[in-house]
């Protein structure tokens with residue numbers, strides 16, 4: 173993987189289990205060979221270090237060539253991944269919105285989401301802040317018509333034993349191979365091993381290794397419950413492009429022909445578990461809407477309280493009368509000790525006080541709006557996924573609005589529409605691993621398409637994506653959601669993947685120092701609003 177941008181460097185570090193000081197990231201990214209510098213640095217850091225510091229990098233990398241100690245990039249040409257504009261430019265009049273906010277692309281599947289853009293940036297008024305704009309206040313919802321069911325508040329069964337890791341992967345294999353079995357006439361690895369050379373063969377397996385051979389072909393090792401088997405994808409075949417989309421630990425099916433000696437499978441076709449192209453989503457049987465948001469980050473100095481007030485003011489207007497549900501996909505608060513140097517940007521240093529303040533902000537939401545929320549990586553629950561719901565103490569603090577609280581991920585059925593809510597930590601990894609046209613921060617719905625295709629919210633285990641050892645793999649998408657809602661990357665993006673409305677909802681936190689250092693320009697204070705009866709989308713901008 174090329175590591176030319178700070179984001180790539182940060183993600184590669186995360187993948188290898190390190191958090192990094194922003195300066196360490198920029199130092200590495202500014203070397204002529206970031207990948208090599210990263211490798212060399214990691215070889216020298218002490219085994220127990222989890223935070224990579226600028227000093228670690230400086231010990232290994234020659235930083236003298238940079239003038240005046242600046243950590244600016246030294247290579248002259250911005251690449252496709254590094255926008256030419258400087259991250260230090262003053263925030264302009266018309267803050268750039270991620271390209272994901274333009275009409276969703278239809279290239280992947282031919283079906284775009286119908287989108288209206290509400291609110292306005294011009295005139296400084298934000299989106300509908302007062303009743304006068306719409307000529308009236310909100311009509312309260314009729315509770316008799318509302319319905320929500322939540323699935324995903326997992327009861328952890330794991331004991332943390334090695335055997336639980338075996339169990340969770342076995343369960344992943346069972347569930348996903350079931351989805352692939354209809355596609356190929358597969359055999360277990362031990363049966364394939366005893367088949368004669370040149371036989372046709374198919375298998376379903378978890379990707380345990382991906383390597384390129386000396387001649388540029390791809391060797392993909394697949395593992396099932398019996399063992400592993402090497403599969404070769406020739407570089408000049410169309411399916412070679414699919415290898416670029418593979419992640420370790422995901423489950424796929426292949427078919428092809430065994431080599432003369434039977435020791436390797438030459439792959440003709442490769443299948444992902446997939447969402448059927450003909451999938452027909454369920455819809456509500458009345459005109460009702462849900463607002464989908466995430467990454468509020470109360471407690472951070474960058475939390476945009478004014479924008480939040482504009483949003484909740486708008487919820488009290490007639491324009492928002494149909495908005496009867498508010499879904500919040502994680503990172504309610506900024507938390508403490510999540511990333512190195514995070515405390516320097518905290519407005520509230522006590523985690524419980526952060527939730528108390530968050531609860532105050534929730535009270536601004538009209539009382540008839542049903543709120544459903546799941547935790548993210550900044551919240552005070554275990555990091556490993558699936559994350560359980562907030563504990564009693566935190567629920568108590570947030571009880572004022574009587575929100576429904578569930579785990580990450582959860583499927584929330586709102587008036588018949590299944591919304592898969594997943595905070596999105598795995599998206600960093602998917603973006604780091606896959607080519608830009610398949611997954612990038614600018615189009616954050618596209619890495620979500622990849623998760624749908626793989627039918628798993630966090631396929632690759634390791635790095636920042638931690639997996640809890642459990643008896644079952646709760647992260648498999650056993651059923652197809654009608655709407656897939658994530659956050660975490662702080663970028664707004666949406667589109668339809670095989671008719672599944674896919675939304676990454678941006679954030680309510682202005683750019684942090686870290687994000688500045690790695691050139692992440694967050695999409696702040698947008699509220700995507702889904703019509704549950706049509707699955708159309710309108711985006712309100714409260715910036």
Ligand code: D5M
Nearest residue numbers: 182192503511512549600660661662686
């Ligand atoms: O993360 C918001 C986005 O920024 C997400 O893509 C991860 C990335 N991020 C933010 N801070 C860091 C640090 N310190 N290291 C690596 N990646 C980072 P969120 O977790 O929602 O704040």
Ligand code: FE
Nearest residue numbers: 467503660679
């Ligand atoms: Fe966040």
Ligand code: ZN
Nearest residue numbers: 503548549660
């Ligand atoms: Zn997050």
